[in-house]
Amino acid sequence: MIYDIIIVGAGPAGLSAGIYALRSGKSALILEAKAYGGQIINTPDIENYPGIKNISGFEFATGLYEQATSLGAEVKYEQVISIEDKGDIKIVGTEENLYECKAVILATGAKNRKLGLEKENELIGYGVSYCATCDGAFYKNKDVAVVGGGNTAIEDALFLTNYCNKVYVIHRRNQFRADPKDVDQLKEKENVEFVMNSTVEKILGDTIVEGIEVKDQNTKEKKTINVSGVFIAVGQEPDNTMFSNLVKLDDSGYIIAKEDCMTNVKGIYTAGDCRTKTVRQLTTAAADGAVAALAACSIID
Amino acid sequence: MAAIVLSKENFEAEVLNSDIPVLVDFSASWCGPCQMLAPIIEEIADEAGDFKVGKVETSEEMDLAIEYRVSSIPCLVVFKGGKEVKRSVGAIPKQAILELMK
Ligand SMILES: Cc1cc2nc3c(=O)[nH]c(=O)nc-3n(C[C@H](O)[C@H](O)[C@H](O)COP(=O)(O)OP(=O)(O)OC[C@H]3O[C@@H](n4cnc5c(N)ncnc54)[C@H](O)[C@@H]3O)c2cc1C
Secondary structure: OEEEEEEEOHHHHHHHHHHHEEEEEEEEEEEOOOOOOOHHHHHEOOOOOOOOOOOHHHHHHOOOOOOOHHHHHHEOOOOEEEEEOOEEEEEEOOOOEEEEEEEEEEOOOEOOOOOOOOOEEEEEEEEOOOOOHHHHHHHOOOOOEEEOHHHHHHHHHHHOOOOOOOEEEOOOOOOOOOOOHHHHHHHHHHOOOEEEEEEEEEEEOOOOOOOOEEEEOOOOOOOEOOOOEEEEOEEEEEEOOHOOOOOOOOOOEEEEOOOOOEOOOEEEEEEEHHHHOOOOOOHHHHHHHHHHHHHHHHHHH | OOOOOOOOOOOHHHHHHOOOOOOOOOOOOOOHHHHHHHHHHHHHHHHHHOEEEEEEEEEOHHHHHHHHOOOOOOOOEEEOOOOOEEEEEEEOOOOHHHHHOO
């Protein structure tokens, strides 16, 4: 079978694209490496999606998924590892299968950026975490560190002050990028300590996190902070390296495309957080999904 | 069969003393990725032949979570002969979970 459109990624952009493709009478296969919903399943509260006052990420994702699949979108859990452009036909490869289609929409989103330290991967689940709202409760009355200076880091730190004995906030600059209101609220807390101008050099502990080593960027002095948890909130990064021989990426690895969601290859579109853009949010992901799907539909008879 | 609800009281009998391998899902109602995983875990429990499936609601069973050093959820742990043999953190597809049981 040749699908009309194959969508890579079942996050908000990919599922929105699926909805628009199906409603235009096209067949669509959505290939997802992990779980549908993408990044948004990690957040308990969404309060800025137009038309919905408040919803959890899980509910939002499930609503989108049900809308797309009830229209007839097919979702398979396979990671896409290759795409071959044969002109009018594209061949999409996963570990298990090869699929053919007339147009591809890359909606691979972004994933949590890692610090890139030794032991970081090994200790995930043993003290290293990227989701404070998921895991905060396991650190009741313990000392933890939050690494980062953006909105997520400050919100994570605020959340953790409710459970933890002490929360260290490690930030490599001397000012936060986060919402000043949240920063002020965090400063009011008694159990928070700011470690500014500092980077994490090492995660300490063999089988479980015991601490971190931080380095002051001004004095170059190193010190050890004993913590049982490290919450890493240093932003997101794209994961498009397997498509770099096909579509053009910018220096940070995002797929180069404008509002029209077109890549440099005919019949290959991109939508959501994985493309070059300034605002990476649900609304812009959904909008891209619609634009990319309709553009794809227009080249298929 | 539905996934067995595990607690401090039945953990030994259902998991540690089980004759067949046990897949244990440590989760919590407040965690989005856990909610994503929950229906898949139930599906696997329904279909499982040579192993069984249990779930721990960590908000109610914090002691169990601490005992098994669970600090990120969802956390899937496979027990064989009373011992942990495999562990995976985060929401993963059904096929990947079945792979853990092999
Ligand atoms: C903690 C947190 C809270 C947030 N809160 C909000 C909020 O309140 N409001 C808001 O508007 N936005 C919020 N965002 C941002 C929002 O989640 C993203 O903008 C949105 O999810 C982007 O959608 P997407 O579909 O482009 O990408 P993603 O959500 O990243 O989805 C991409 C999907 O593609 C899959 N994938 C990647 N590569 C492959 C491959 N090779 N093969 C198969 N599948 C692949 C991934 O597994 C993933 O499921 C938040 C983000 C985070 C992390």
